Amino acid sequence: MHHYDCRGPLSRWVSGYGRGMSGDDDTVVGKLARVTHPIGPERPGEVVLHIRGGTEVYMAVADTELARHTEVLVVGQVSARTVQVTAFTGGIG
Secondary structure (H helix, E strand, O other): OOOOOOOOOOHHHHOOOOOOOOOHHHOOOOOEEEEEEOEEOOEOEEEEEEEOOEEEEEEEEOOOOEOOOOEEEEEEEEEOOEEEEEEOOOOOO
């Protein structure tokens, strides 16, 4: 997994790491999401996922280019409203 340098242009999206995190009931890691704004290796985008009985929008970072409408898996939480994602390419099981 790529580690992002919080001193660069991503700092405004990843600042506040660890603040506002809630318990396991609200975890987003391991959930599927859909890209709503394209994501690039050095360009955060946006994803929407189903959580807490509704849908929520999160900023997202990835190691590769991910186009709009791509289904992704949340593999990490960078801050309260920013997640690390990767393309989801298959079924479960």
